[in-house]
Amino acid sequence: MELYYDLLLESFLKLGPEKPILQGTVFGWVASGKVGSSRPDSTLKLAHVTSTQSLDEQLSRFWEIESCWTTSTQSLEETACENHFAAIVFRDQTGRFVVTLPKRAEILNQLGNSKEIASRRFRALERRFDTNPHLKEAYTVFINEYHQLNHIREISDSEASAPIAYYLPHHGVEKAESTTTKLRVVFDASCRTDTGISLNQALMLGPVIQDDLLSIILRFRMHRYVIIADIEKMFRQIRVHPSDYPLQRILWRFSSSQPLRTFELTTVTCGTASAVGGWIE
Structure with a gap:
């Protein structure tokens, strides 16, 4: 009125x-x-x-x-990705969601050797550790936390002989001004293997499921109070099916005097195309 x-x-x-x-x-x-x-x-x-x-x-x-907005028509791949998710997602005995990676089988079979380039990238990271002890300390804390939360598992050489495997190169990005996460470890699933194919190329991209910005802003006018929250380790709250562990391997050692050790990430990893959609490549 x-x-x-x-x-x-x-x-x-x-x-x-x-x-x-x-x-x-x-x-x-x-x-x-x-x-x-x-x-x-x-x-x-x-x-x-x-x-x-x-x-x-x-x-x-x-x-x-x-x-206010109209849902766009999904592509065939986006539809296939959603159907894949609906068919395979389940909850384990602890209540956590478990998913398998939405793979493009014809491209996945073309994955080549990725361990060699992951090894070179890790040794470059160790050279950074030599000049930046603080980075090494923060990185070690990160890996230990990953292990304590059961988000990573070490495998032996005999377990490493999977038909198809992918080694994720990784590096650290320091944010001194951050009040929460001073170090962010980035897993590079876009790194190409010796056949020129990367893991991200072998993964399907699902549709954008977040609300558009206009819808979010309009909801701010509907209520007197607004609460904003952040989900801690959001991607890592969802587990990956054990059959896909070999596609999320990393190399690590706590000292350059030790042999390289192989670990597998057991949760959804930020850096894979299926996890972050359009942010990758």
Whole structure:
């Protein structure tokens, strides 16, 4: 009502007894009131807005404004990815969701050797450790936490002989100004193997399931109070099926005097295409 009278114009017509009243508005004429009926004991009540636009144009515009956004048509791959998720997702005995990676089988079979480049990248990381002891300390804390939370498992040389495996190169990004995570470890699933194929190329991309920005902002006008929260280690709250562990291997050792050790990540990994969709490549 605070805006109602701002919409009215000075034009006003009263058509007579048992007839509607016409009121001019910025949107056109508004007709309201009673309309005589052929039945003496009945009258029709109406409210109608007239406009220079056709009825089809008005209805189209109305639904565009009301809906705010329209869901785009999904691609065949996005549909396949959603069907894959619906078919395989389950919860383990602790209640955590377990998923398998949405793989493109024809490309996955082309994955080559990735251990050699992962080894070179790790030795480059160790050279950074030599010049930056603080980075090594933070990295070690990160790996230990990963292990304590059972988000990673070490495998022996005999277990490493999987038909298809992928070694994720990794490096650290330091954020001194961050109040929570000073070190962010990045897993590079876009690194190509010796056949020129990377893990991300062998994974399907699902549709964007987050609400668009407009819908989020509009919800801020619906309630008096707004609560914003952050899910700790969001990706890692979801486990990966053990059959896909070999596709998420990393190399690590606590000292350069030790032999390289092989670990497998057991949770959804930020850096894989299926986890972060359009952010990758």
